[in-house]
Structure formats: structure tokens, C-alpha cells
Amino acid sequence: MNELLYVLDTKNSVPLYKQLYLFIRNDIRASIIANNQKLPSKRNLSKFLGISQNTVQTAYNQLLEEGYIISIERKGYYVSQLEDIIKYETKIFTDSKIKINELPVKYDFSINSVDQSSFPYLIWRKLFKETINESDETLLQAVGFQGDENLRESIAYYLHQSRGVNCSATQIIISSGTEFLIQFIIQLLGKNVVYGLENPGYDKLRHVLKMNNSKIIPLSVDSEGISLNDVKINDINVLCITPSHQFPTGTIMPISRRIQLINWANNSDDRYIIEDDYDSEFKYSGKPIPSLQGLDNNGKVIYLGSFSKSLAPSIRISYMVLPQSLLQSCYINLSFMLCSVPLINQKMLNRFIVEGYFERHLNKMRTIYRRKYDILIQSILELNQDIEIFGADAGLHILLKVNNGMTENELVDIARKNGIEVYGLKSYYIDQYLNAEYGYILIGYANLSETEISRGISLLGSIWFKES
Amino acid sequence: MNELLYVLDTKNSVPLYKQLYLFIRNDIRASIIANNQKLPSKRNLSKFLGISQNTVQTAYNQLLEEGYIISIERKGYYVSQLEDIIKYETKIFTDSKIKINELPVKYDFSINSVDQSSFPYLIWRKLFKETINESDETLLQAVGFQGDENLRESIAYYLHQSRGVNCSATQIIISSGTEFLIQFIIQLLGKNVVYGLENPGYDKLRHVLKMNNSKIIPLSVDSEGISLNDVKINDINVLCITPSHQFPTGTIMPISRRIQLINWANNSDDRYIIEDDYDSEFKYSGKPIPSLQGLDNNGKVIYLGSFSKSLAPSIRISYMVLPQSLLQSCYINLSFMLCSVPLINQKMLNRFIVEGYFERHLNKMRTIYRRKYDILIQSILELNQDIEIFGADAGLHILLKVNNGMTENELVDIARKNGIEVYGLKSYYIDQYLNAEYGYILIGYANLSETEISRGISLLGSIWFKES
Numbered sequence: 013m014n015e016l017l018y019v020l021d022t023k024n025s026v027p028l029y030k031q032l033y034l035f036i037r038n039d040i041r042a043s044i045i046a047n048n049q050k051l052p053s054k055r056n057l058s059k060f061l062g063i064s065q066n067t068v069q070t071a072y073n074q075l076l077e078e079g080y081i082i083s084i085e086r087k088g089y090y091v092s093q094l095e096d097i098i099k100y101e102t103k104i105f106t107d108s109k110i111k112i113n114e115l116p117v118k119y120d121f122s123i124n125s126v127d128q129s130s131f132p133y134l135i136w137r138k139l140f141k142e143t144i145n146e147s148d149e150t151l152l153q154a155v156g157f158q159g160d161e162n163l164r165e166s167i168a169y170y171l172h173q174s175r176g177v178n179c180s181a182t183q184i185i186i187s188s189g190t191e192f193l194i195q196f197i198i199q200l201l202g203k204n205v206v207y208g209l210e211n212p213g214y215d216k217l218r219h220v221l222k223m224n225n226s227k228i229i230p231l232s233v234d235s236e237g238i239s240l241n242d243v244k245i246n247d248i249n250v251l252c253i254t255p256s257h258q259f260p261t262g263t264i265m266p267i268s269r270r271i272q273l274i275n276w277a278n279n280s281d282d283r284y285i286i287e288d289d290y291d292s293e294f295k296y297s298g299k300p301i302p303s304l305q306g307l308d309n310n311g312k313v314i315y316l317g318s319f320s321k322s323l324a325p326s327i328r329i330s331y332m333v334l335p336q337s338l339l340q341s342c343y344i345n346l347s348f349m350l351c352s353v354p355l356i357n358q359k360m361l362n363r364f365i366v367e368g369y370f371e372r373h374l375n376k377m378r379t380i381y382r383r384k385y386d387i388l389i390q391s392i393l394e395l396n397q398d399i400e401i402f403g404a405d406a407g408l409h410i411l412l413k414v415n416n417g418m419t420e421n422e423l424v425d426i427a428r429k430n431g432i433e434v435y436g437l438k439s440y441y442i443d444q445y446l447n448a449e450y451g452y453i454l455i456g457y458a459n460l461s462e463t464e465i466s467r468g469i470s471l472l473g474s475i476w477f478k479e480s
Numbered sequence: 481m482n483e484l485l486y487v488l489d490t491k492n493s494v495p496l497y498k499q500l501y502l503f504i505r506n507d508i509r510a511s512i513i514a515n516n517q518k519l520p521s522k523r524n525l526s527k528f529l530g531i532s533q534n535t536v537q538t539a540y541n542q543l544l545e546e547g548y549i550i551s552i553e554r555k556g557y558y559v560s561q562l563e564d565i566i567k568y569e570t571k572i573f574t575d576s577k578i579k580i581n582e583l584p585v586k587y588d589f590s591i592n593s594v595d596q597s598s599f600p601y602l603i604w605r606k607l608f609k610e611t612i613n614e615s616d617e618t619l620l621q622a623v624g625f626q627g628d629e630n631l632r633e634s635i636a637y638y639l640h641q642s643r644g645v646n647c648s649a650t651q652i653i654i655s656s657g658t659e660f661l662i663q664f665i666i667q668l669l670g671k672n673v674v675y676g677l678e679n680p681g682y683d684k685l686r687h688v689l690k691m692n693n694s695k696i697i698p699l700s701v702d703s704e705g706i707s708l709n710d711v712k713i714n715d716i717n718v719l720c721i722t723p724s725h726q727f728p729t730g731t732i733m734p735i736s737r738r739i740q741l742i743n744w745a746n747n748s749d750d751r752y753i754i755e756d757d758y759d760s761e762f763k764y765s766g767k768p769i770p771s772l773q774g775l776d777n778n779g780k781v782i783y784l785g786s787f788s789k790s791l792a793p794s795i796r797i798s799y800m801v802l803p804q805s806l807l808q809s810c811y812i813n814l815s816f817m818l819c820s821v822p823l824i825n826q827k828m829l830n831r832f833i834v835e836g837y838f839e840r841h842l843n844k845m846r847t848i849y850r851r852k853y854d855i856l857i858q859s860i861l862e863l864n865q866d867i868e869i870f871g872a873d874a875g876l877h878i879l880l881k882v883n884n885g886m887t888e889n890e891l892v893d894i895a896r897k898n899g900i901e902v903y904g905l906k907s908y909y910i911d912q913y914l915n916a917e918y919g920y921i922l923i924g925y926a927n928l929s930e931t932e933i934s935r936g937i938s939l940l941g942s943i944w945f946k947e948s
Contacts, residue, residue, distance in 0.1 A: 025630065026834060030637075078641075128620050133612060140608045144601060152596050154793035162493065173546075188656050188820035195663070199691055219816040223667055325622035326823040348687040352656035352820050355794040366494055 016045075016052060020061060028063055029070035036071065040080050040091055051081060051089040118431035119468035123260070123409040123456035126324050127380055135369050139360045151359070155351040159186025159331070160358040166365040167317075167331055175292060176302025177315055179333045185342070188328040188352040190288065190316055194220045197286065197314060197332070200341055201250065205282075208248035210238050212440035214259045214288065217252055230442040233258060237265035240272050251277070251285045255304050256292035260440050260454055262403020262411050264295075270304050277312035284335075288316045293374055296382045296405040311335030319361070321408060322374060329353055329361060381408065381458065384465055388457050391466045395473035408458040411437065414451035416476050423451050423476060430475050432468055484513075484520060488529060496531055497538035504539065508548050508559055519549060519557040586899035587936030591728070591877040591924030594792050595848055603837050607828045619827070623819040627654025627799070628826040634833040635785075635799055643760060644770025645783055647801045653810070656796040656820040658756065658784055662688045665754065665782060665800070668809055669718060673750075676716035678706050680908035682727050682756065685720055698910040701726060705733035708740050718752045719745070723772055724760035728908050728922055730871020730879050732763075738772050745780035752803075756784045761842055764850045764873040779803030787829065789876060790842060797821055797829055849876065849926065852933055856925050859934040863941035876926040879905065882919035884944050891919050891944060898943050900936055 018035040020028050039045045051057075054072065058065040072089055075081045081089050145151065158164065164181035171177035187193050194217060198205075207221055211230035221228055229244050231251075237258050238251065251273065255265035277283040287304045305315040318330035334342055351358075364370050385405065392399055398415040414423055420436040427434045437452035457465050486503040488496050507513045519525075522540065526533040540557055543549045549557050613619065626632065632649035639645035655661050662685055666673075675689055679698035689696055697712050699719075705726050706719065719741065723733035745751040755772045773783040786798035802810055819826075832838050853873065860867055866883040882891055888904040895902045905920035925933050 025831060026633075030834070124622070126620060128617065129614075131614075131620055133614050137609060137612055140612070141605060144605055144608070146597075146599075146601050149596065152594060152599055152792035152794050154592070154788070154796070188822075189818055191817045192660070192820065216816055223813065320622070324620035325818075326620050328622070328818075328820060328822040345691065348684055349659045350657055350793075350796070352660065352796060354656075354796045354822070354825055357822055357825065363493060366498065 016057060016060075018061065020063065029067045029074070032061070032063070032067065032071040033074045036075060037078075037080055040075075045091055047091055047093055049091045050087075051091065053088055116431060117428075117433050119460060119464055119471070120433040121435070121455045121457060121468065122433065122459060123435055123454050124325060125456065125459035126321060126408070127377065127384075127458050128324075130377060130380060131324060132364075132369060132373055135364070136360070139363050139369075140356075143356055143359045143363065151355060153355070155353075155355050155358065157347045157349050157351055158182075158184065159351040159353060160355060160362065163358045163362040163365075164331075166362050168333075170365060170370070171303075171315075171317065171333065175289060175317075176306030177333060178306055179315075183333050183336065183339065184331050185334065186329065186331045186351055186353055186358065188330065190290070190318055190330050191216055191220050192352060193316060193330055193332045194286075195224065196342075196346055198224045198226055199345060200334075200338055201284070205249045206247055208238070208245065208251045209442065210253055210258065211442045212260055212437060213252070213442075214254065214290075215440050217288070218442060228442070233261055233263070235263055236269050237263055238273075240269075240276055245276065249280075249282050249284065251283075252288065253285065253304075254288045254290060256289050256301070257295075257404070257407040259288075259290065260409070260411060260437060262407060262409065264301065264404040264406060267301060270301075270307055274304065274307050274312065277308075278310055284312055284314055286314045286316065290316070290318060291321050291407040292317075293322045294378055294381050294407055296378075296385055298405070305333060308335075311337045314338070322370075322377070323361075327357075327361070329357065384457050384460070384462060385410075387462050388455065388465050388469065391469035395469065395477070397473060397477045409454055409456040412451075412453045412455060414453055414476055416451065418451050418476070419449050420452055423453055426475055427472060430471065432472060432475075434472070484525060484528075486529065488531065497535045497542070500529070500531070500535065500539040501542045504543060505546075505548055508543075513559055515559055515561055517559045518555075519559065521556055584899060585896075585901050587928060587932055587939070588901040589903070589923045589925060589936065590901065590927060591903055591922050592793060593924065593927035594789060594876070595845065595852075595926050596792075598845060598848060599792055600832075600837060600841055603832070604828070607831050607837075608824075611824055611827045611831065619823060621823070623821075623823050623826065625815045625817050625819055626650075626652065627819040627821060628823060628830065631826045631830040631833075632799075634830050636801075638833060638838070639771075639783075639785065639801065643757060643785075644774030645801060646774055647783075651801050651804065651807065652799050653802065654797065654799045654819055654821055654826065656798065658758070658786055658798045659684055659688050660820060661784060661798055661800045662754075663692065664810075664814055666692045666694055667813060668802075668806055669752070673717045674715055676706070676713065676719045677910060678721055678726065679910045680728055680905060681720070681910075682722065682758075683908050685756070686910060696910070701729055701731070703731055704737050705731055706741075708737075708744055713744065717748075717750050718754060720754045720756065721772075722756045722758060724757050724769070725763075725872070725875040727756075727758065728877070728879060728905060730875060730877065732769060732872040732874060735769060738769075738775055742772065742775050742780065745776075746778055752780055752782055754782045754784065758784070758786060759789050759875040760785075761790045762846055762849050762875055764846075764853055766873070773801060776803075779805045782806070790838075790845070791829075795825075795829070797825065852925050852928070852930060853878075855930050856923065856933050856937065859937035863937065863945070865941060865945045877922055877924040880919075880921045880923060882921055882944055884919065886919050886944070887917050888920055891921055894943055895940060898939065900940060900943075902940070 016036065018032060020031045022028065024031065054065045054068045058068045072081065076083060079092055082092050083089055161181060163186060164184040167184055168179050168181045171179065206227045206229060208229050208231050209218060210233050212233065218228065229248055231238050231242050231244065237255055238253050255270060257264060273285060277285050285304060289303055303315060305313040312335065314335065315333040319327045388410065389401065392401060400413040402411040402413065420438050424434055424436050435454040437454060460468060484504065486500060488499045492499065522533045522536045526536045540549065544551060547560055550560050551557055629649060631654060632652040635652055636647050636649045639647065653664065674695045674697060676697050676699050677686060678701050680701065686696065697716055699706050699710050699712065705723055706721050723738060725732060741753060745753050753772060757771055771783060773781040780803065782803065783801040787795045856878065857869065860869060868881040870879040870881065888906050892902055892904050903922040905922060928936065
């Protein structure tokens with residue numbers, strides 16, 4: 013063998029020598045390069061691949077050290093006897109559930125993204141530089157379960173100002189995702205709890221509850237959110253709701269129903285409401301409605317929030333506000349854990365809030381998203397087709413009912429075949445087989461430009477309502 | 481009232497206006513400033529406190545907006561009627577279990593810290609700057625359950641090189657703490673599992689298992705780690721061990737016993753070993769012993785690792801290597817969750833490894849810790865007192881048995897009274913009442929300087945072995 017034709021990627025963060033090493037190692041393992049075979053000389057291979065001799069030398073050294081190849085003086089490098097190598101299974105496990113989409117996606121109406129181009133990169137860089145400070149003795153230490161106290165102070169202040177949440181920093185627990193917080197709540201409330209879930213509703217909540225073998229009762233959602241008229245309501249201890257912007261239907265729960273729910277909770281000691289205020293930052297018309305937590309005088313509401321929508325999903329900072337009555341139990345049962353968010357990230361976010369950047373960012377994003385929202389609605393109306401729009405003027409997605417005779421799957425599939433990703437409602441139902449025959453579609457618009465939104469919708473119109 | 485004497489802290493990251501605002505708000509709430517009282521003019525207060533009028537204005541504006549004060553034209557600012565203010569409970573909840581130590585700690589022999597002065601601050605800054613890149617479209621998106629693929633590649637490579645772990649990136653799951661990974665494992669293995677735990681052993685593991693109502697059998701630890709001669713061994717499905725550096729006794733499990741354990745696991749389909757390799761990076765003498773995972777050909781070992789010791793506890797990046805047989809179940813049951821580590825942190829760490837900084841850092845730290853370890857041992861020997869030293873030449877802590885007739889609590893208390901923190905062994909026992917009468921003490925030394933170590937030990941000697 014004189015040549016090893018590998019395509020090395022100079023733009024990859026993996027250094028060239030390591031790429032080369034990995035290629036050769038894999039080929040040796042897969043017996044593509046056979047036992048005792050001679051490898052090309054460093055000089056030849058470096059010429060052939062257009063890389064430095066040094067790079068080849070480093071790759072060969074690595075292979076030598078691990079015993080994949082041997083060096084024979086004045087002769088060169090040879091592949092070892094394969095038996096001498098600890099071989100291991102490198103079979104790639106692929107998730108059969110993941111759909112492989114070969115078509116390039118032109119317009120992704122994802123409901124889980126934010127406007128990436130508006131992220132405050134410059135400020136983030138500045139804050140990191142200011143935060144990573146050798147003289148800060150706390151910086152490398154793990155943080156206790158609840159999270160950094162300053163950040164909790166800031167969150168308490170922010171929540172009070174913008175969401176009417178009444179709490180002190182001691183009631184706040186910071187973690188790296190709503191999933192984890194829900195798991196904490198399950199552990200706090202114990203085994204004998206029956207959870208009432210919005211149907212359709214937030215799928216991750218359902219998954220975490222099921223994973224923990226919690227009892228679940230689905231409650232249907234009307235145009236004002238979850239209804240108390242459901243007969244099953246009295247079997248439930250803990251209601252899980254998204255009153256600010258119901259996920260996924262997008263309705264906002266009016267104040268009258270909020271008071272009803274608070275009264276329901278007040279009727280029994282073991283009743284609680286989990287208020288997931290996940291998408292509360294963006295409301296484009298009317299007065300802001302304060303959180304349910306703000307209406308609660310009896311410690312009945314557990315409030316959940318996150319920075320996934322207001323900053324970015326990759327930030328991984330969520331928090332909950334516990335009522336005083338649950339704090340003691342929280343300390344006793346959970347405080348052995350450490351806060352899962354790296355301290356430096358918490359300190360950066362705290363500066364971001366304290367120094368006023370967060371408020372400015374939210375204001376900026378509100379303007380950007382409102383414009384996108386308006387364009388989205390206008391584009392749909394301009395199609396002049398039988399499409400119903402659900403949800404309030406809020407949040408980062410809307411719900412459509414497309415009345416063209418297609419099922420949800422058909423609508424999603426035909427869109428995908430034309431390079432557009434839209435999302436069905438089905439998977440957010442606890443009983444997933446229901447409603448699939450109707451054409452409900454979720455449309456997120458945060459990370460598409462205004463032009464992309466109007467072009468994408470116009471294309472969807474022509475696909476879904478083709479003249480036949 | 482003409483003066484508001486508040487001490488504002490210019491070095492605090494909380495801006496002055498906010499400090500002032502909080503002071504006044506709290507005083508209004510606590511009725512220290514009464515209803516309808518006039519506040520000092522901006523000019524007077526700014527002079528009095530030595531801050532700008534602008535700062536006072538901003539604080540007053542905030543109070544105005546929230547309704548705490550009102551502005552009366554040509555008269556000034558007045559505190560509102562208190563009844564109009566939404567008051568909320570700011571009672572501070574304090575954890576009664578936290579001991580308040582009024583004495584300043586001169587020497588903290590903490591077993592949970594690292595050498596803070598050696599953290600690669602400069603490189604970390606550089607890597608952040610390189611990583612936060614507007615053109616990286618993935619940066620703001622949440623990462624799937626397993627974590628960033630490049631980082632998993634790097635970890636797989638590192639583990640293979642330095643710990644003899646045989647795995648591919650697809651087997652790795654990244655999370656923000658061992659606690660979370662253990663919780664995943666509990667969910668993967670199901671309800672009917674009996675866990676065998678080292679006694680004494682890692683307390684967080686025990687807490688997580690108890691929190692999940694898992695069945696636990698304690699197994700005693702001898703000078704070679706956990707023993708298979710225990711009669712209870714056959715009731716156990718899953719052994720949880722720390723063979724590289726037993727926590728907390730510090731022993732290293734010899735290869736013979738490792739093979740025994742692997743054979744035990746191979747004897748039944750439902751048996752697994754959880755190998756927590758938490759402190760494997762630092763071994764100061766003898767040859768490195770490869771991980772148990774590397775000896776396992778049948779997919780019996782779940783390997784746990786973290787960067788808490790090798791970088792810093794606040795990094796919050798841990799990982800596990802699952803055997804192929806558990807991957808499918810992991811995908812089905814857990815893949816709805818998102819990875820809890822922020823992507824930017826994962827990307828930074830990946831660069832840190834790929835660009836060779838991690839290896840260099842480890843080498844540097846090995847030298848630093850070895851010197852500290854030697855000085856620690858030497859200082860103890862120089863006391864020339866009846867102190868037994870346990871544990872191998874490895875890791876970042878040692879175990880002492882102090883034979884001066886004091887109990888563990890007495891040893892810890894008298895040290896604390898003299899400004900030295902040392903840590904008892906008791907809390908790492910499952911049956912905590914046992915062994916407390918013996919004087920077992922844990923000594924961590926990572927974050928003390930060489931001088932501090934020798935001075936601290938010398939002081940401990942004079943306290944514990946006072947001529948009476």
C-alpha cells in the first residue's frame with residue numbers, strides 16, 4: 013500500500029493529525045489496512061495529502077503508542093498483528109425513531125427556536141471576560157442546590173416586576189431545565205399525588221411524570237385553557253398548567269378562570285398548581301396578565317420559568333419558585349444535590365439582568381417578534397384559504413387548522429417534501445390517536461426572517477391548496 | 481426625615497441605584513420609613529451619600545413605578561399609603577441544618593476543592609472568545625439528551641487513552657452532575673434492582689438511591705475495596721464501586737479483585753457494575769491501573785466520570801459510558817430530555833481537550849498535587865504522634881485515624897475552634913452511628929498551599945496532642 017486517500021477537513025475543530033490518526037486507526041480495526049502491511053512514509057503521505065510531515069509524524073506516533081503500528085528501523089511503519097490490539101465494538105447505535113430527512117429544509121417553522129441573529133453575542137463576550145476573574149474565590153466551587161444567591165435575587169426581582177410573582181430569593185431553585193425541576197417537584201410531593209395535565213399539553217412534562225410512574229389525568233383545554241367543569245377535577249391534587257400562553261394551543265387564561273383555579277386549590281390542603289410560565293415574555297397586544305402565583309395568598313402555586321425563550325434554548329437555565337410550605341421539605345430531601353448550572357453561567361446571567369441588558373434585550377425581541385408575528389398572520393390571511401388561526405397575540409408560535417381535507421400527517425409530509433418543516437399537534441395529546449384526522453399544525457416563527465416567513469407561508473398555501 | 485444613611489457598596493456587582501432602591505423599598509415595607517413620609521430631595525440625598533443625583537433619580541423612579549412612593553409637584557417625593565402596596569412575605573428561610581461557624585477558617589482541608597490558583601483562566605477566556613461565534617448556527621440550540629457529539633468523541637478518546645475505557649461516542653451521555661446520571665441509571669434499570677453500596681462510600685449516591693426508593697445493601701470495604709466474600713453479594717444486582725480511589729478510604733482496588741468482580745457480574749444477566757472513576761486522574765506512584773470498564777467484554781460496566789476534580793467542581797460536566805445493551809432502552813426512555821449542560825460550555829471543554837490543553841493541565845496538576853501530597857504525608861509523619869494514614873498515593877484526600885482518645889466529633893470540633901476545618905468519616909457510613917467513636921478524619925489538600933498544608937498539620941498536631 014502506498015497511498016492512504018483520506019479527505020481531511022481543515023475547517024474542522026478536530027486537528028488534522030487527529031483526523032488522520034482516526035482514519036488510519038479505524039481502517040486498521042476494520043481490517044481495511046491489513047496486518048503487517050507497510051504504511052506510506054511520512055514524506056510520501058504528507059505530499060500526497062498536502063499536509064505537513066509533522067502532522068503525519070504526530071498521527072503515526074499516536075498509532076505507535078497505542079500499539080496499532082510498529083516502527084522497524086530503516087524500513088518504516090507497519091501495522092501490528094491485529095490480535096495484539098484491544099479491539100472494541102465501535103458499532104454505531106442509531107436511534108431508529110429519528111427520521112432521516114434527506115431533503116434540505118428551506119423553511120423550518122420550528123417551535124423551539126429563538127431569533128438567533130439577535131442574540132447579544134458582544135455583550136455575552138464582555139460579560140464572560142468580566143466574570144471569569146482570578147480573584148473571585150467562589151468561581152470554581154460548586155454551588156449549593158438552589159443556585160447562586162445573587163442570580164436568585166435578580167430573578168425574584170425580575171419576576172416581581174414583570175410577572176407579578178411574589179417571592180424572595182430563598183424560594184427560588186435554579187436548575188438546567190424544566191425537566192429536572194419537575195423531577196424535583198415529583199420527589200417533593202411524594203408518591204400519592206394525582207397530576208392533572210392539559211390535553212393537549214407540554215409533552216416533556218408528561219414524559220417525566222410517566223418516567224416516575226406518577227398518576228396522570230388528562231384534562232381537556234377550551235378557548236380559555238384548562239376547565240374546572242371536568243368531573244375528574246376532584247380526583248386531582250396537582251394541576252399542571254400554562255396559563256400565560258397555553259402550550260400548544262396558544263390561549264391565554266383569563267383572570268376569571270385563574271381565580272377559579274386558585275379557589276379550587278384553596279379547597280384542600282394537598283392541592284397545588286404548577287404554573288409553567290414558559291412563554292410569558294412575549295405578548296403583543298392588550299395588558300399583561302400577572303402570573304397565577306401573584307394571585308395566590310396561600311402558598312398553592314409552584315411557579316416554573318426559564319430563559320429558553322427569552323434568551324436561547326442552549327442557555328439551560330430554568331428556575332422554580334416554591335411556596336414557603338414546601339421549602340423545608342425541599343431542604344431536607346434535595347439539598348444534598350449541587351446546582352446543575354455552572355456557576356460562571358449563573359454569574360454571567362446575573363450581570364446580564366442586573367446591568368439592564370436583559371430588559372433591553374426583551375424589549376428589542378418583543379418588537380422583532382411582534383413584527384414577525386404580524387407578517388405571519390397577514391401572510392396566512394392573504395392566502396385566502398380555509399385556514400383557522402388559534403391562539404392569542406402572544407408567544408413564539410401559533411396553531412392552525414388547515415381545512416383542505418388532509419390529515420395532520422399528510423400536511424406535515426407534503427410540506428416536508430417541499431422543503432418546509434411544520435409540526436403536528438398529535439404528539440402533544442395524551443391520547444395521541446385522537447384528533448389526528450384533523451389538520452392541526454403548529455407554526456413557530458422565531459428564527460425565520462420576515463421574508464422567509466411570508467415566502468414559507470405562501471409556499472405552504474400553494475402546496476396545501478393546489479388547484480387540482 | 482431628612483437623611484437616609486445607607487452604606488452603599490461601590491465594589492458590589494449590584495449597581496448603586498439598585499442598592500439604594502432596595503434599601504428604601506425594604507425600609508418602606510418594614511415601616512421603618514412611615515406612610516406619607518417625605519423622602520429627602522435628590523440633591524440632598526446625593527450629597528449625603530456621596531453619589532450622583534442621577535443614581536438617586538433612578539432609584540426614586542423605580543420606587544415611583546412600583547408605587548412605593550409618589551411624586552407631588554413642587555413638593556417632592558412621599559411614601560405611599562402602605563395599604564396600596566402589594567406586600568409580600570420576605571421572611572428568610574434558613575436551613576437549620578447548616579452550622580454557622582463564626583470563627584474565621586484559617587486552614588480548610590476540604591475534600592471537595594481543587595487548586596484554584598492553577599485553573600487555566602487565560603486559556604478559558606481565549607476558548608470562550610473562540611467558541612462564541614455568531615456564525616455557529618448550532619450554538620443557541622438545545623442539545624439532544626446525550627450531549628455534543630464532538631465532546632463525546634473527545635471524551636471517548638481521552639478515556640481510551642488514559643483510562644483504558646473501550647467505548648464509542650454513541651455510548652456516552654453527558655450531564656451536569658453525577659447525581660443526575662445516577663438518577664438516569666435508576667430509571668434505566670427499573671424498580672426491581674438491589675444496589676450494593678460501598679460502606680463507607682459516596683454519600684450522594686446513597687441519597688439519590690434513597691430519594692428514588694431504591695433497595696440498598698451496604699457492603700463493607702477492606703484494604704482492597706469492596707469484598708465479594710460478603711454473604712449478601714448474591715442478593716445484589718448492581719454493585720456501585722470506586723475502584724480507582726475508593727471514596728472515602730482511598731484504597732485502590734488491585735487487578736485480581738477487579739477480575740473477581742467482573743466474573744461476578746458475568747454470572748447473571750441482570751448484574752451490572754457501576755464504576756465511579758471520580759478521582760482517577762491523580763496517582764502519584766506505581767503504574768496506572770486501567771478502569772474496570774476496560775476489562776469488561778460483556779457490557780456489564782456502567783462507567784461514570786467527571787471533570788470536577790480534573791478541572792473544577794463548578795464546571796458541572798459529568799458523563800457516563802453505557803454498555804451497548806442499555807443504549808436502546810436509554811434512547812426509548814430518556815431521549816425526550818435535553819442535555820443539561822449548556823452547549824457553549826460543552827464546546828469550550830471540547831476545544832480544551834482537542835487542542836491539548838487538558839493533557840497539559842493534568843500533567844501540571846499531577847506535579848503540583850504530588851508535591852502537596854508529599855508535604856502532607858511528611859508533615860504528618862513529623863508530628864511523630866499516633867496517627868495512622870490510610871489510602872494509596874492517589875487522589876486529592878487522605879484518611880487518618882487519630883489515636884488520641886478523642887471521638888470523631890471531638891477531633892473535628894476542637895480543630896474548628898482553632899480555625900481548622902477537617903472532616904469526619906461518619907457521614908459516609910450507611911449506618912452512621914457505627915465507627916463514630918474512632919477518630920477517623922478526612923484531609924483534603926488540593927486548595928491549600930504547601931506552606932498552609934505544613935502549618936495546618938503542625939497546628940492540628942499541637943491541638944490534638946496537647947501536653948496536658
